[in-house]
Amino acid sequence: MVGTAGSSGGVGGYFTSDRAIKYGYGVPRLLLLTLFAFEVAPRLFLKNADGGASSAFMRSSSSAAALLRLSPYLTSMRWAGHSYLGSIGAGVNVQVWGFLGNLAMLLVAAAACMWDVTHDYSILVYLMKTFSGDQLAGKLDTPEWKLVLLFTFGAFGPGLWFAAGSNAAALAAASPFFRILPVLFVIQAVCEYGDAHMEHLKFFRHRYGFEAFTLAALTCLPGGITPSELRVVQYDLVICLFYRVSNLCIIVYKSGAAGSAAAAAAVAARKVCFRVFGALSGQRLVNVTNAEVATAVLRASDVKGDALERHVATPAWRPLLSLESVDGPLYSAMLRDFHLVMKALPHQTTLGDIAKRQVRQLLDDAEGAVRRVEAAAARSATVGGPAATDGGVVDAHSIARLSLSVFIEYIFGREWEPAFEPLVAASWEWRKEIAVRGRADAGLKRKAVDVVVNNLLKGHPGLWNLFGDLWAQPRYYSLILQPFLVSPAINVGDVAVAMCTHPHLSLEAAMRQMHPFPIFERWVEDDVVVRGKVAVKAGTQVIMFTADFRESKAVWPAFGAGPRACAGTSLALGLLQAVQSQMVGHAAFAPERGHKYSGRNNDGNTTPREAWYFLKTVLPIVLGFRREKDGVDADALERAAANALVF
Numbered sequence: 048m049v050g051t052a053g054s055s056g057g058v059g060g061y062f063t064s065d066r067a068i069k070y071g072y073g074v075p076r077l078l079l080l081t082l083f084a085f086e087v088a089p090r091l092f093l094k095n096a097d098g099g100a101s102s103a104f105m106r107s108s109s110s111a112a113a114l115l116r117l118s119p120y121l122t123s124m125r126w127a128g129h130s131y132l133g134s135i136g137a138g139v140n141v142q143v144w145g146f147l148g149n150l151a152m153l154l155v156a157a158a159a160c161m162w163d164v165t166h167d168y169s170i171l172v173y174l175m176k177t178f179s180g181d182q183l184a185g186k187l188d189t190p191e192w193k194l195v196l197l198f199t200f201g202a203f204g205p206g207l208w209f210a211a212g213s214n215a216a217a218l219a220a221a222s223p224f225f226r227i228l229p230v231l232f233v234i235q236a237v238c239e240y241g242d243a244h245m246e247h248l249k250f251f252r253h254r255y256g257f258e259a260f261t262l263a264a265l266t267c268l269p270g271g272i273t274p275s276e277l278r279v280v281q282y283d284l285v286i287c288l289f290y291r292v293s294n295l296c297i298i299v300y301k302s303g304a305a306g307s308a309a310a311a312a313a314v315a316a317r318k319v320c321f322r323v324f325g326a327l328s329g330q331r332l333v334n335v336t337n338a339e340v341a342t343a344v345l346r347a348s349d350v351k352g353d354a355l356e357r358h359v360a361t362p363a364w365r366p367l368l369s370l371e372s373v374d375g376p377l378y379s380a381m382l383r384d385f386h387l388v389m390k391a392l393p394h395q396t397t398l399g400d401i402a403k404r405q406v407r408q409l410l411d412d413a414e415g416a417v418r419r420v421e422a423a424a425a426r427s428a429t430v431g432g433p434a435a436t437d438g439g440v441v442d443a444h445s446i447a448r449l450s451l452s453v454f455i456e457y458i459f460g461r462e463w464e465p466a467f468e469p470l471v472a473a474s475w476e477w478r479k480e481i482a483v484r485g486r487a488d489a490g491l492k493r494k495a496v497d498v499v500v501n502n503l504l505k506g507h508p509g510l511w512n513l514f515g516d517l518w519a520q521p522r523y524y525s526l527i528l529q530p531f532l533v534s535p536a537i538n539v540g541d542v543a544v545a546m547c548t549h550p551h552l553s554l555e556a557a558m559r560q561m562h563p564f565p566i567f568e569r570w571v572e573d574d575v576v577v578r579g580k581v582a583v584k585a586g587t588q589v590i591m592f593t594a595d596f597r598e599s600k601a602v603w604p605a606f607g608a609g610p611r612a613c614a615g616t617s618l619a620l621g622l623l624q625a626v627q628s629q630m631v632g633h634a635a636f637a638p639e640r641g642h643k644y645s646g647r648n649n650d651g652n653t654t655p656r657e658a659w660y661f662l663k664t665v666l667p668i669v670l671g672f673r674r675e676k677d678g679v680d681a682d683a684l685e686r687a688a689a690n691a692l693v694f
Contacts, residue, residue: 068253069252069253069254070291070292070294070295070298071295072253073253073254073291074288074291074292074295076258077254077258077284077287077288077291078288080258080261080262080284081281081284081285081288082117083262083265084265084277084280084281084284085115085116085117085120085281086116086117088115088265088266088272088277088280089111089112089113089115089116089277090112092265092266092268092271092272093111093112093115093271093272093273093274093277094270094271094272094273094274111274114274115274115277115278115281120281123166125163125166125282126285127159128159128160128162128163128170129163129170129282129285129286129289130285130286130289131155131156131159131289132156132159132160132286132289133285133286133287133288133289133290133291133292133293134289134290134292134293135152135153135155135156135293136286136290136293137290137293137294137296137297138152138293138297139152139153139189139191139192140294141297146190146191149191150191150194153191153194153195157198157203160174160203161203164203164207167275167278168207168220168221168224169224169275169278169279169282170282171199171203171204171207172224172227172228172231172279173231173279173282173283173286174195174199174203175199175200175204175228175232176228176231176232176234176235176283177235177283178192178195178196178199178200179196179200179232179235179236180231180232180233180234180235180236180238180239181196181235181239182196183236183239183240184235184236184239184240184242184243184244185240185243186239186242186243207220223273223275223276224275224276224279226268226273226276227264227268227272227273227275227276227279227280230264230268231264231279231280231283234257234260234261234264237256237260238251238254238256238257238260241256242254254291257287261280261283261284264280265277265280317334317592318334320669321333321334321590323669323670324354324668324669325588327669327670327671328353328671328674330353330586330587330588331584331586331587331588332354332587332588332589332590333583333587333588333589333590334589334590334591334592335582335583335589335590335591336591336592336595336596337582337599337601338595338596338599338601338603339577339578339599339601339603340575340577340582340583341567341589341591341596341603342601342603342604342608343575343576343577343582343583344569344571344575344582344583344589344591345567345569345591345604345607345608345609345611345612346608346609347569347571347573347575347609348569348570348571348572348609348610348611349378349609349610349611350374350569350570350572351372351373351374351568351569351570351611352374352568352569352570352588352589353570353588354568354588354590355566355568355590355665355668356371356372356566356568357372357374357675358668358673358674358675359483359664359665359668360372360481361373361675361684362675362687363477363480363481363483363487364477364481364529365492365687365688365691366492366493366496366521366688366689366691366692367477367492367496367521367524367525367528367529367533367688368381368521368522368525368529368684368685368688369525369529369534370382370385370525370526370529370530370614371529371534373684375681376681377522377681377684377685380522380681381522381525381526382614384514384522384523384526385526385530385614387513388510388513388526388527391509391510391513392457392458393457395617395618395621396621397457398453398454398457398618398621398622399620399621399622399624399625401453401456401457402453402621402622402624402625402626403625403629405449405452405453405456405625406449406625406626406629406630407629409441409445409449410441410629410630410633410635412439413439413440413441413633413635414439414635415439439635440635440637440640441630441633441635441636441637441638442637442638442640442641442642443540443543443544443638443639443640443641443642443643444471444641446539446540446543446626446638447471447474447475447536447537447539447540448463448471449539449626450535450536450539450540450622451463451467451470451471451474451532451535451536452467453622454531454532454535454618454622455467455503455532457618458503458507458510458527458531459503459506459507459510460507461503461506466498466502467498467502469491469494469495469497469498470495470498470499470532470536471536472488472491472494473488473491473492473494473495473533474495474532474533474536474537475643475644476488476491476492477492477533477537478536478537478643478644479643479644481537482644483660483661483664483665484644484653484657484660484661485644485656485657485660486660489691492691493692495528495532495533496524496528496692499524499527499528499532500518500519500524503527504518504524504527510527520685520689521685521688521689521692522685522688525688530614530615531615531618534615535615535619535622537563538563538564538619539619539622539623539626540638540642541561541562541563541642542554542557542558542561542563542623542626543626543630543636543638544561544638544639544642545557545558545560545561545562545563546623546626546627546630546631546638547631547636547637547638547639548560548561548639549561550631550632554620554623554624554627555605555606558605559593559596559597559603559605560597562593562594562605564593564607565592565593565594566590566591566592566593567590567591567593567607568588568589568590568591569588569589569591569611570587570588570589571583571585571586571587571589572585572586573585606619644657
């Protein structure tokens, strides 16, 4: 059961496919043998009398058999200690919690053994045969297992001998095990020696030998196996079974197979969920998981359609009207006005220059260490530019402020001011609600709108004159807030985490691994043809999860494709390239710190409260109980956004 030091921690040596096969097939084999030991051996191979101290306990072979079956064993609760002993063996071997963690687990195991021995000496016999056999085979080469060997023969065994009160009493208690102990010791020594020195033989490497020899011990002892002997073998099998199970669990976890299985289950559940959504909404809905087909769908359509974006994202964006989410005439009108705004802005290369300068300033502030952070923050309020937070660490909050500061200087020609701080706080609130992790603070959203309309836009005559007082309406102030301020504050932080997690990948390759957009949606009017075949039929609502494309060999467009591709790609690249070229690899760069609201941001952490909010928000939408009724009605959507501004 004990592993060697050479296999204790290295992923390459221990977590191999051969070991996965060894334990994958070994668990069901040993389970069958364990059931045989509990349900068949007591009936067919039990000796009529135990002899010695146990003979008074025996009344008949049938009653002895009944007491040795699985049901009484489970009722006794001794299985809990035995399963624990087996489970921690694998953990100790692979150093799951390090040396001190191993000692803690072994101390609990020692306590379990002391409780178990109050019933009989079976657990002591198990420990003696296991660790003497392992020692003989040369398998006890870690400090933890040597301590267990010392405990077994230096403390536990002698302690029980003296606790018996006399040599005669101790011998009487131990005598039922005199025959089985050497048999099990030989089995242990041979199997462990074979595992350590004859691994080329699958008989030993995959533990067929242990099962074959143990089966022989159960069935071939002269005169049959006694109840005390059978009890030791049963406990040995249970402990070894849980040792194999825990080994298999660790191997599956380390190999990523568990994650793959969970991902496959999630995809299957998602497809069922969308079929229900489609059926209840009276439309054909398809979840595309092929990157090549998804790219073709994106290029074929500019209509988001009637799916999660409309019913989840649209209300979450309010009081904004997001170019990412709206459809129909409102989208066309807003896109036209967006291009007018773009024409009024400086050349796009200007943003890249601003980003490089502000990134450098942010890193300079971070390098000033803790005692300079407060001074840097005060200086940034008067000189301009974002300030590092949290003791000189460039965290998620710093990245959000950086994005806002860069775009404000690019669009309005103004450096960062304390008056702009509500934009940072509001960006986190929008992120939370868009990610379906909680209800946003409507007051912070309204403050952000006020800062943009009454401070930034009114202070910039060139932009204000484009639409005048219309800027106070949702469809107009959204042209600044969503594509230039809130979305970059969200997405740049997400991409920064991707770049930090995958520092050796290109920008777009890192984005494909951890995309800031979890979902793409399109309604396709005509058949989508890929490689000469219809991949998606006409009249289909398509949902695509970017996480499904991570392992795709097809290179899919990270910034989207087709008529609804990211309109601000060139601007976003200026900022993202500055972050990648100057920040990635820097000691202060920690964008994952404070990076909240998983789902949108790839951090993999979801609190129970967030999970409950997600469930109670999305499930009624899927089942048709709570959906947006305005569809693509521009007036209704604008009214809903305007109403979100009302206190």
